[in-house]
Amino acid sequence: MAQAAIELIGINKSFGAVRANRDINLEVTRGTIHGIVGENGAGKSTLMSILYGFYQADSGEIRVGGKPASIKTSNDAIALGIGMVHQHFMLVDNFSVLENIILGAESNALLKSSITKARSELDRLEREYGLEVDPDALIEELPVGLQQRVEILKALYRGAEILILDEPTGVLTPAEADHLFRILKQLKEQGKTVVLITHKLREIMAITDTVSVMRQGTMVATRETSKTTVEELAELMVGRRVLLRVEKGEAEAGAVKLSVRNLTVKDQRGVTMVDDVSLDVRAGEIVGIAGVAGNGQSELLEAISGIRRAVSGTVMLDGKPIDVTGVADPGELRDRGLAHVPEDRHHVGLVLAFEEHENSILGYHDKQRFLKGPFLNVDAIMADAKDKIAKYDIRPGNPRLKTANFSGGNQQKIVLAREIEQDPGVLIVGQPTRGVDVGAIEFIHKRLIAMRDQGKAVLVVSVELDEIRSLCDRILVMFAGRIVGERGPDATEGELGLLMAGVEQQEAAQ
Amino acid sequence: MSTPYAKLPAWADYGLIPLINLSVAFIVAGLVVVLVGENPFRAAVILVEGAFGKGTGIAFTLFYATTFIFTGLSVAVAAHCSLFNIGTEGQAYIGGLGIALVCLSFDATLPWWLIFPMAIVAAAAFGALWGLIPAYLQAKRGSHIVITTIMFNFIAASVMVYLLVGPLKPAGSQAPQTRNFLSGAELPKLNWVIELFGAKIRSAPLNVCFLLALVMAFLVWLLIWRTRLGYEMRTYGHSPKAARYAGISETRIIITAMMISGALAGMMALNPVMGDQHNVAIDFVSGAGYVGIAVALMGRLHPVGIVLAAILFGMLYQGGAELAFEMPAISRDMIVIIQGLVILFAGALEHMFRPYIQALFASVSPKTVGMEAVKGKGA
Ligand SMILES: Nc1ncnc2c1ncn2[C@@H]1O[C@H](COP(=O)(O)OP(=O)(O)OP(=O)(O)O)[C@@H](O)[C@H]1O
Ligand SMILES: [Mg+2]
Numbered sequence: 001m002a003q004a005a006i007e008l009i010g011i012n013k014s015f016g017a018v019r020a021n022r023d024i025n026l027e028v029t030r031g032t033i034h035g036i037v038g039e040n041g042a043g044k045s046t047l048m049s050i051l052y053g054f055y056q057a058d059s060g061e062i063r064v065g066g067k068p069a070s071i072k073t074s075n076d077a078i079a080l081g082i083g084m085v086h087q088h089f090m091l092v093d094n095f096s097v098l099e100n101i102i103l104g105a106e107s108n109a110l111l112k113s114s115i116t117k118a119r120s121e122l123d124r125l126e127r128e129y130g131l132e133v134d135p136d137a138l139i140e141e142l143p144v145g146l147q148q149r150v151e152i153l154k155a156l157y158r159g160a161e162i163l164i165l166d167e168p169t170g171v172l173t174p175a176e177a178d179h180l181f182r183i184l185k186q187l188k189e190q191g192k193t194v195v196l197i198t199h200k201l202r203e204i205m206a207i208t209d210t211v212s213v214m215r216q217g218t219m220v221a222t223r224e225t226s227k228t229t230v231e232e233l234a235e236l237m238v239g240r241r242v243l244l245r246v247e248k249g250e251a252e253a254g255a256v257k258l259s260v261r262n263l264t265v266k267d268q269r270g271v272t273m274v275d276d277v278s279l280d281v282r283a284g285e286i287v288g289i290a291g292v293a294g295n296g297q298s299e300l301l302e303a304i305s306g307i308r309r310a311v312s313g314t315v316m317l318d319g320k321p322i323d324v325t326g327v328a329d330p331g332e333l334r335d336r337g338l339a340h341v342p343e344d345r346h347h348v349g350l351v352l353a354f355e356e357h358e359n360s361i362l363g364y365h366d367k368q369r370f371l372k373g374p375f376l377n378v379d380a381i382m383a384d385a386k387d388k389i390a391k392y393d394i395r396p397g398n399p400r401l402k403t404a405n406f407s408g409g410n411q412q413k414i415v416l417a418r419e420i421e422q423d424p425g426v427l428i429v430g431q432p433t434r435g436v437d438v439g440a441i442e443f444i445h446k447r448l449i450a451m452r453d454q455g456k457a458v459l460v461v462s463v464e465l466d467e468i469r470s471l472c473d474r475i476l477v478m479f480a481g482r483i484v485g486e487r488g489p490d491a492t493e494g495e496l497g498l499l500m501a502g503v504e505q506q507e508a509a510q
Numbered sequence: 511m512s513t514p515y516a517k518l519p520a521w522a523d524y525g526l527i528p529l530i531n532l533s534v535a536f537i538v539a540g541l542v543v544v545l546v547g548e549n550p551f552r553a554a555v556i557l558v559e560g561a562f563g564k565g566t567g568i569a570f571t572l573f574y575a576t577t578f579i580f581t582g583l584s585v586a587v588a589a590h591c592s593l594f595n596i597g598t599e600g601q602a603y604i605g606g607l608g609i610a611l612v613c614l615s616f617d618a619t620l621p622w623w624l625i626f627p628m629a630i631v632a633a634a635a636f637g638a639l640w641g642l643i644p645a646y647l648q649a650k651r652g653s654h655i656v657i658t659t660i661m662f663n664f665i666a667a668s669v670m671v672y673l674l675v676g677p678l679k680p681a682g683s684q685a686p687q688t689r690n691f692l693s694g695a696e697l698p699k700l701n702w703v704i705e706l707f708g709a710k711i712r713s714a715p716l717n718v719c720f721l722l723a724l725v726m727a728f729l730v731w732l733l734i735w736r737t738r739l740g741y742e743m744r745t746y747g748h749s750p751k752a753a754r755y756a757g758i759s760e761t762r763i764i765i766t767a768m769m770i771s772g773a774l775a776g777m778m779a780l781n782p783v784m785g786d787q788h789n790v791a792i793d794f795v796s797g798a799g800y801v802g803i804a805v806a807l808m809g810r811l812h813p814v815g816i817v818l819a820a821i822l823f824g825m826l827y828q829g830g831a832e833l834a835f836e837m838p839a840i841s842r843d844m845i846v847i848i849q850g851l852v853i854l855f856a857g858a859l860e861h862m863f864r865p866y867i868q869a870l871f872a873s874v875s876p877k878t879v880g881m882e883a884v885k886g887k888g889a
Contacts, residue, residue: 072869307754331757340755348755351748358741363756365741374737 004066005030005162005193006051006082011060013046015405018396020046022217024060028162028210033184033194035204035225038214039237039437040409041395044197047214048164052084053077064162083160085151085168088346088408093140097133098122101154118157125156129183141268143294148172152183162193167408169203170434172463176292181207199409199437201230202466213237238439246445249453251473254283256316257457258304258338258426263313263324265299273299275481277313281426286448286458288472289483290465292500296481297461298343301430304459305340306330307348317426334363339419343430343461349415350403357385357399360418388417393443408435413444420447427451428459433467445471465493518871524815528808528856530863532822535855539848546839553833553840560832561825565709567832569701569716573786575817575824576716579723580778581802582809582816583730584771589811590734591767592747597644597659598775599799600666601637605776607670608636609783610678610688610790617695625695629784630722630777637776638769640666645768649761655768663799674792687791697785717785726774727813733770743767775799804853819856826852 006028013021020043028034038044049055051062053071062069064080071077077084091100102118119135126132131149139147148168155163165184169177184194184207196208204211205225212222213236221236234242258281265274273296281287291297302308304315306328315322317338322328330340342348350359361370361381370381385399392413394406403411412435419427432448433441448471452458462468468475475487477499485499518527540550561571581598588595595601612629644658671686680689697718701711734740746753746763753760782794801823808822809815830845855862 305755306757329757329759330755334757342755344751347749347751349752351745351752353748354744362745362752365738365756371738374739375732376736376738376741378736 003030004028004063006195007061007063007066008047008051009061009063011047011050011062012058013043013050013055014058019217021050021057024214024219026212026219026222028193028195030065030193031188031191032209033188033196033207035208035211036195036197036214037199037201037204037211037233037237039216040413040435040440041216041407042214042237042437043217044214045166045407048084048166048195048197051077052082052164078158078160081159081161082164083155083158083162084164084166085148085155086166089147089151091139091147091150094138096136096138097142097150097153098135100139100150101135101157105158121157122153125153129156129186130179131183143298146294152180160192162195163187164195164197166197167199167435168196169198169200170431172293176463177203199435199441201233201438204233205230215239234438237437240439242438243442244438245470246442246449248449251285251452253285253473254455256280257283257318258428258459259316260304261314261316263300263303263315264311265296265303265308266311267299272311273481274303274310277478277481277483279476279483281457281459283425283455283457284452285473286452286460286471288468288475289459289461289478290468290475290496290500291461291463291478293463295478295500297478298430300478301340301343301428301459301461304428305338305342306333307340307342330363331366334422334424337425339422339424339427341415341419341427341429341432343434345411345415345434350411352402352404354403355400356389356394356403356406356414357381359403359414360385360388360399362418364418364422388414388421391421392417393440409437409440412436413440416444416447420451424456426457426459428461430461431464432460432462432471433464441467465496469493469496518868522867522871524810527864527867530867531808531855531859532852534863535848535852538855539851542844542847542851543840546844548837548839553837556833556836557829558825559829560836561829565701565704565707565711566714567828568704568709569711569714570828570831571821571824572700572720573714573716573781573824574827575820576720576723576781576785577778577798578801578805578820578823579727579817580774580781581799582805582820583726583813584774584778584799585802585806586809586811586813586816587730587734587743587774588767588771589806590740590747591743591763592750593645593648593764593767593771594656595641595659595768595771595775596656596803597641597662597799598771598778598802599795599797600659600663601640601772601775602778602795602799603663603666603670604640605633605637606779606783606790606794607673608632608634608776609779613691613695613784614678614688617692620694622694622697626697626718626780626784629695629780633776633779634773635776637779638773641768641772641775642765645765648768649764667793671792674790678790685791688789691784691788695784696788697780699785715782715786717781719781719785722777722780724817726777727817730774731813739766775802778802801849801853804856808856823849823852 004027008024008026011021011024024047036044046055050057053074053076062071069080092103098115098118101122102114122135131153133146133149168180172180187194198204208225210222211225211228211233213220213233215237234244260277260279263274263277264272267273277300289297299308303310303324307330310324312325315324317336322333346352351362364370370377382399389397389399394410394413433444436444448458460472469489472489475489475491476483477485477496479500479502484502487496543550543553561567581602584598585595609629609632612625612632616625640662644655644662647653647658648655674686678688679686700716700718700720701714705711734744742758742763745756746758750760778798783790787794805816805819805823808819826849830848833840834842834845
């Protein structure tokens with residue numbers, strides 16, 4: 001007889017005037033995978049944070065395994081066998097993988113014996129679930145994809161019976177996501193319960209048993225996955241029909257706007273991350289770079305945008321060189337019409353402690369229209385922020401709200417609005433729709449295509465094959481720091497997948 | 511969003527928590543007083559009366575507060591750029607050197623209102639210079655600013671000892687200090703303002719530097735929250751990566767912030783040197799730079815908080831002196847212990863009671879622990 005692992009009854013939670021959760025009822029059956037979908041800001045993370053003891057509900061009841069539970073801190077949740085992998089990782093950047101995993105779960109006052117024990121335990125978990133990570137690597141040196149594995153290992157290490165994953169695949173490629181899903185299925189077979197929040201309806205269809213839909217703080221529907229469709233879910237979420245694939249005309253590529261030649265970039269440890277890469281982006285086209293996270297895409301974007309020094313190579317913007325090996329400065333590049341939406345919105349693209357309007361000028365804070373002499377022109381900044389909020393439907397629409405208090409998808413919109421609205425000649429975008437809901441994806445894709453049609457050059461890096469294929473006019477595949485192939489938008493997923501795995505390259509080498 | 515950004519209402523954040531911290535500090539201090547066999551309540555009364563009871567007491571309290579406002583602002587400006595400037599002490603000391611040079615050169619020829627602006631510039635410039643070197647080393651060489659500023663405090667002390675027993679000491683004098691300035695380098699007192707309210711003042715060193723300190727507090731507020739430079743400093747302070755992305759030069763912002771911080775520290779010297787002693791003597795800063803760290807932390811790095819915290823510490827200094835005088839069992843060192851306790855609870859342990867208070871608020875009324883109300887419907 002199926003038993004409820006978790007029951008949430010009549011949960012309410014407000015943040016000031018924002019009612020993040022109202023009267024939520026949710027029952028998750030033990031040994032199943034339960035999906036939760038909903039627009040950005042619908043209250044999914046809040047609900048799970050209540051379950052995990054981060055927030056206290058204003059009212060309502062939580063039952064775990066049939067018994068009423070009082071979860072005041074995440075330690076209470078862990079003690080009840082609830083583990084959580086957060087939407088935004090909670091790792092200590094300058095700790096090693098191993099140190100992060102035992103942090104807070106040290107079994108012994110003597111760290112050394114904890115570490116030895118943890119190392120063998122970690123080794124077992126890694127092998128059992130195929131979650132390889134170097135236990136001694138520093139978190140800050142790991143690409144996001146691997147950082148997430150660490151988060152999962154952390155929960156498993158603490159003996160989680162119920163695993164909550166908040167948008168776990170936002171940073172993964174389909175292959176990596178498949179891998180994750182195999183792990184989740186394995187967990188399910190062992191009787192564990194999984195709650196999965198995701199914006200990717202395809203994943204919901206592929207892996208969940210049941211799916212619940214949230215909208216504006218309420219639970220609007222719960223369906224058996226086998227009895228629903230992607231279209232129905234999208235409509236339930238947004239309240240209207242959604243274009244899952246934005247239509248676009250043929251690209252009319254013009255002159256080369258951005259030209260990269262023989263670019264080589266090394267990381268802090270001296271490992272070559274970008275290896276002799278050459279590419280062109282023309283006016284009026286969207287070029288996509290596909291690849292498994294950690295294959296040099298991030299470093300490539302950082303080098304072009306002047307954040308990271310390249311070792312060698314040249315980059316030309318509108319025919320004039322960018323000093324990528326010397327003193328290229330992101331501020332100067334902005335002036336020359338190159339805008340950059342960084343992959344890591346939390347540490348690079350935004351200052352989370354700032355109010356929304358302060359972030360809406362980040363990087364453009366030296367522009368005359370936002371200044372009055374040495375002073376910030378607060379009125380102009382606020383007006384501009386309100387404008388973007390309206391145009392991009394950023395919610396809640398309060399430019400004075402601290403950025404950390406916006407939901408993940410809305411934070412992404414803040415960055416996109418800022419960069420796109422500068423009307424740059426060249427836009428480079430890392431993971432344009434990471435963590436963004438279906439309605440907003442439609443909107444962002446439309447904006448990017450509109451930019452293309454105005455004759456702008458757009459370079460997109462995404463680990464989302466669907467996104468790359470529906471958005472881009474040309475697809476470059478990156479593997480181990482090199483561009484290993486170019487395909488048109490009609491390339492099949494299988495074909496790209498093979499390239500991304502480096503298969504063709506290895507064959508060629510033999 | 512999943513980080514627990516539980517927030518308290520402003521009155522609790524800025525009023526209740528400092529009050530609780532302070533009360534605990536005074537309770538512990540009271541226990542110390544009981545240990546030495548005195549009545550803690552009488553001690554408290556003497557302390558407060560000593561600081562605010564008579565006109566003279568108020569003037570002294572505000573005089574000390576003036577010093578702490580400068581050093582508190584100095585620490586806060588650097589802290590907004592995530593630089594922990596421990597060097598306020600040394601920067602103030604060297605600031606005193608700048609003042610000495612101006613005053614010794616012009617006190618015979620110019621009136622105070624011409625010397626004062628020159629001395630302000632000199633004090634700020636010397637202090638800024640003393641902040642510049644550690645800043646440069648941090649920005650260019652990665653030498654940690656905490657270490658270098660501490661080292662620079664020692665270097666400043668040595669330099670000043672050398673100058674005050676050597677070149678700056680008048681021939682034939684036994685005291686390690688400059689000659690006394692002539693009246694041209696003496697700043698006007700502000701005691702008459704307090705006398706306007708009917709209080710009587712014997713002689714107290716409160717002077718125009720108090721007004722300068724308040725002006726600087728306002729300018730620091732403008733700088734941090736209203737200027738492009740302050741925006742850049744805060745960006746770097748919260749996230750160096752975001753600053754890099756925004757095209758903010760790390761070298762430039764570190765050096766600028768430290769120079770402003772050093773300048774404020776240097777200006778602190780105006781108060782004791784030109785306002786009170788009318789000479790530069792060995793160790794005239796006497797720890798005010800370190801008190802500035804506590805003042806800045808307690809004031810939550812906000813100028814208004816810093817002014818209030820500085821007045822509190824001024825009260826401890828003045829009332830403490832009174833207490834040591836009135837209660838023989840309580841020595842000067844005991845006063846230092848009490849001050850230390852306030853620093854400990856209000857500064858270092860600032861966050862000790864916060865989680866409990868947050869939990870309390872959450873259980874009494876969960877809705878208060880959120881953000882301020884926003885317009886528009888919840889999404
Ligand atoms: N600590 C907080 N303070 C104020 N408002 C908050 C806080 N946390 C969340 N909110 C607000 O509550 C609402 C729900 O946010 P939540 O993060 O749960 O959304 P979500 O469904 O997870 O969205 P996304 O898909 O974008 O991650 C949003 O409007 C958000 O701005
Ligand atoms: Mg979320």
